[in-house]
Amino acid sequence: MKQYVHVIPYKVIAENEGIKEVPRGVELIQAPEIWSETKGKGMKVAVLDTGCDTAHPDLQDRIIGGKNFTDDDGGNPDRFHDYNGHGTHVCGTIAAQENDTGVIGVAPEADLLIVKVLNKAGSGQYEWIINGIHYAIEQKADIISMSLGGPADVPELHDAIKTAVENNILVVCAAGNEGDGDDSTNEYAYPGAYNEVISVGAINLERGSSDFTNSNNEVDVVAPGEKILSTYLNGKYATLSGTSMSAPHVSGALALIKDYSVRQFERSLSEPELYAQLIKRTIPLGNSPKLEGNGLVYLTVPEHLSRIFDESFKTRMLDTVY
Known part of the structure; x- marks a missing residue:
């Protein structure tokens, strides 16, 4: 019997039209505060999800290509349209462009590679996801964003993720929504529980831990995951909740961090080094590490951490163990 992975369960709070704002989650992680330094230009984020509304006015100029690995549209690899809404919402949080209307993403000049591995029902075979990861590797993605998951530890999926990380691709995954509010x-x-990925838990817009967010020792960071406004189907907007909404905040943040760090250090950084740069941009919220990992992603670097950009760090290898 075939096993399936699904979109991490999420809740649609509302659908909207005529929006013009910076979403509160994007503000909470301090993305607008560093847009004068970087907006993620040239960073390629592979979004493994239900596809994307490629005609959405906030996304159409950010999409550089993609591929369908699902049974939607007769399995046509060139049709990666979103019939579910989940993938379009994720894409908007990462990189909705700045166009004086709608919403704006964390990295509004990053490129989106749409890798459709979940069908209109939000379900995908492990083979589709594994093939999608290898496609992202072939396309030289900088970041892979996956707001999907299942209960099974599948070795072939784990191996594909290891290969991505070995190619210095940052792999970001939603931690999951099976939490019970008890960190014990x-x-x-x-794949969110694999050690090699950056596992993202959820907080609300008041910085409180979300009741639904998974707790375990593999959670790396948290980001906003409740009442998140982003792009949706048919050129519209929607407010959704779930760790599915948290992960793309971190994917977008990493696009900004990688672009800025490469220019600052004047060399390419390894995946562990980039992970270290992410962790340096977190603040603890006072919850158990099993709920929040290293804390909330917070892109403005505190004064006492500004030394990380000193010349001495340009040639030093940062040895980071997850």
């Missing part, structure tokens, strides 16, 4: 219990969803 562990809830695991894969």
